[in-house]
Amino acid sequence: xxxxxxxxxxxxxxxxxxxxxxxxxxxxxxxxxxxxxxxxxxxxxxxxxxxxxxxxxxxxxxxxxxxxxxxxxxxxxxxxxxxxxxxxxxxxxxxxxxxxxxxxxxxxxxxxxxxxxxxxxxxxxxxxxxxxxxxxxxxxxxxxxxxxxxxxxxxxxxxxxxxxxxxxxxxxxxxxxxxxxxxxxxxxxxxxxxxxxxxxxxxxxxxxxxxxxxxxxxxxxxxxxxxxxxxxxxxxxxxxxxxxxxxxxxxxxxxxxxxxxxxxxxxxxxxxxxxxxxxxxxxxxxxxxxxxxxxxxxxxxxxxxxxxxxxxxxxxxxxxxxxxxxxx
Numbered sequence: 017x018x019x020x021x022x023x024x025x026x027x028x029x030x031x032x033x034x035x036x037x038x039x040x041x042x043x044x045x046x047x048x049x050x051x052x053x054x055x056x057x058x059x060x061x062x063x064x065x066x067x068x069x070x071x072x073x074x075x076x077x078x079x080x081x082x083x084x085x086x087x088x089x090x091x092x093x094x095x096x097x098x099x100x101x102x103x104x105x106x107x108x109x110x111x112x113x114x115x116x117x118x119x120x121x122x123x124x125x126x127x128x129x130x131x132x133x134x135x136x137x138x139x140x141x142x143x144x145x146x147x148x149x150x151x152x153x154x155x156x157x158x159x160x161x162x163x164x165x166x167x168x169x170x171x172x173x174x175x176x177x178x179x180x181x182x183x184x185x186x187x188x189x190x191x192x193x194x195x196x197x198x199x200x201x202x203x204x205x206x207x208x209x210x211x212x213x214x215x216x217x218x219x220x221x222x223x224x225x226x227x228x229x230x231x232x233x234x235x236x237x238x239x240x241x242x243x244x245x246x247x248x249x250x251x252x253x254x255x256x257x258x259x260x261x262x263x264x265x266x267x268x269x270x271x272x273x274x275x276x277x278x279x280x281x282x283x284x285x286x287x288x289x290x291x292x293x294x295x296x297x298x299x300x301x302x303x304x305x306x307x308x309x310x311x312x313x314x315x316x317x318x319x320x321x322x323x324x325x326x327x328x329x330x331x332x333x334x335x336x337x338x339x340x341x342x343x344x
Contacts, residue, residue, distance in 0.1 A: 017029065018046065018053055018056055018057040018060070019050060019053040019054055019057055022104060022105045022106050023106055023328060024082030024083065024084070024102070024103060024104030024105060024106055025082055025104045025105070026046050026053075027046075027080050027082050027104075027304075027343070028078070028080050028081070028082045028104065030046055030080075030304055031078065031079050031080040031303060031304065032076060032078075033060055034303075034304060035074075035076055035077065035079075036069060036071075036074055036076070037063060037067070037069075040063065040067065041063070042059040042060060042062070042063050044056040044059040044060070045306075045321055045325065045327050046327060047325075047327045048326070048327060048328060048329075052327075079303040080302075080303060080343075080344070081104070081344050082103070082104030083101060083102065083103060083104065083109075083343065083344050084101070084102040084106075084317075084330070084341065084342070084343050085099065085100070085101050085102075085121065085123065085340075085341065085342050085343075085344070086099070086100050086101075086102065086317070086330070086332075086338065086340075086341050087099050087118055087119075087120070087121055087298075087338075087339045087340040087341070088100070088118075088332060088333070088336040088337065088338060088339060089117065089118070089336060089337040089339050090335065090336060090337075091335055091336060091337050092335060096113075096114060096115070096116075097115040097116070097117060097118040097339070098111055098112060098113045098114075098115060098118070098336070099111070099112050099115065099118055099121040099129065099131060100112070101123065102330075110144045112129060112131070112142060112144070112145075112146040113146065114146065115131055115133055116133040116134070116135040116136045116138075117133060117134040117135035117136075118131050118132065118133055118134070118339070119132045119133075119134045119165075119166060119167045119168070119255065119339065119340075120132040120166070120167065120168050120169040120340060121169070121340075122169050122171050122177075124171070127143070127144060128141055128142065128143060128149060129141070129142050129143075129144065130142075130152075130169060130171075130177065132166035132167065132168070132169050132179065133166070134165045134166060134167065137154055137155050137163070137164055137165065137166065137181075138151055138152075138153075138154060138155075138166070139151060139152040139154065139166055139169070139177075139179055150193065151193065152177065152179060152186070152188045152193055153193050154166060154179070154181060154184070154186065160195055160198065161184050161186075161198045161199070161200040162183075162184065162200070163179070163181035163182075163183060163184035163186060164181055164182050164183050164184070164204070165181055165182040165183075166179055166180070166181045167180055167181065167182065167206070167207070167208060167255060167256075168180040168208045168209055168210070168257060168258075170209070170210055170211060172187070172211060174190065175190030175191070176188060176189055176190050176196060177190070178209060178210070178211055178217070180206055180208055180209030180210075180219070181206065182204045182205070182206055183200065183201050183202065183203075183204045183206065184198060184199060184200050184201060184206075185198065185199045185201075185206065185209050185217065185219065185235070185239065186198045187239070197237075197238055197239040198239060199235060199239045201219075203221075205221045205222040205223075206219055206220070206221060206222075207220040207221065207222050207252045207253065207254055207255070207256035208220045208252065208256040208257050208258050208268075208269075209258075210258045210259070210260060210266070211260075212260060212266075213260065213262075213263050214263070215236070215237045216234050216235065216236060216237070216242065216245075217234065217235040217236075217237075217239065218232055218233075218234055218258065218266065219232055219233050219234070219235065220232050220249070220252040220256050220258055220268060221233060221252075222251070222252065222254050223251055231247075231248060231249035231250060231251065231252060231285075232246075232247060232249055233245075234246075234247075247277065247279045247285040248285045249268055249270075249275070249277055249285050250268075250270045250271075250273075250275065251270060251271050252268055252269065252270050252271075253269045253270055253271055253295060253296060253297065255297055255339075256268065256269045256270075257269050257297065257298045257299055257340070258299075259299050259300055259301060261276060261301045264278060264279045264280045265277065265278050265279065265288065266279065267299045267300075267301060267307070268299075269293075269296040269297065269298065269299050269309070270296070271295075272292065272293070272294055273290050273291060273292050273293055273296070274290065274291045274293055274296050274299050274307065274309055275287050275289070275290045276288050276289040276290065276301075289307075289322065291307065291309070291320060291324055293309060293311050293313075294311065294312065294313035294314075295311070295312030295313045296309050296310060296311065296312065297309075297310040297312045297338075297339055297340055298310045298339070298340035298341055298342065300342050300343065302319070302343060305321075305322055306319050306320060306321050306322070306327065307319070307320055307322075308341065308342070308343055309341075310338055310339065310340060310341050312337075312338075312339075315331060315332045315337060315338050316329045316330065316331050316332070316338065317329065317330040317332075317338060317341035
């Protein structure tokens, strides 16, 4: 099946085979060409013929559904965008148009979609037809800090929602317009935020001429700044994204590259992997070890192996700028 399946199904097949083979998996990739796919099929066939795997005892835990989510901006009007989903057959399953400069989106398990819309300073909750069902108020709510230009969203393990704005960070209670924690930052220099496995909140910061710039700051679980906690990173892209890849490692979109940092090194922040990319807008480490990112300069969503080999790409439709892309 490998040479003939649509790409989304190939991702599912690969996930199954990698878990089945474990450490004995052949070192092959499901590349772009027919020759690459034929070679991968033959390598897996050779592994299978020599293996003694008992399928009756194999407990498969699916990590890949073969689904791709795309966030688009209208290049002509600038403030008109869309979020859409491609199924395993790489065909469009649903699409929400008319979004106001969308910068991030999350599809919830119940089918609703949360969208950060920068031009209207709001985070909306919509159904798949685009109808607004609710919102997370960032501005003008009594007793609440005011947030401008939401840029990143993260669904937390407890169902709460982490929202990063240019000047504030919010944690909203699950299924409610209720703020659990918040922080105001008057410098308006927040590029992205993310919650780490240890419960800390990492903020990527743009260098607006601050003295002793380190690229990021950390908050505790209650959003209080952690004094003395530093990890030096390079200058992040102003519409950055960070992705957690391990207990102490994160991927960051910088000005001209994507970099993975090991934060165990304290203030130094050691780069353990990087890929040169102009204007990278989103990044994700996939279960197969590859990295998925948006190359903003070429308007493409790209998957590369750890050694940088390109194995798949998706180009934004005509008239639209591809802003973010992710896979599940």
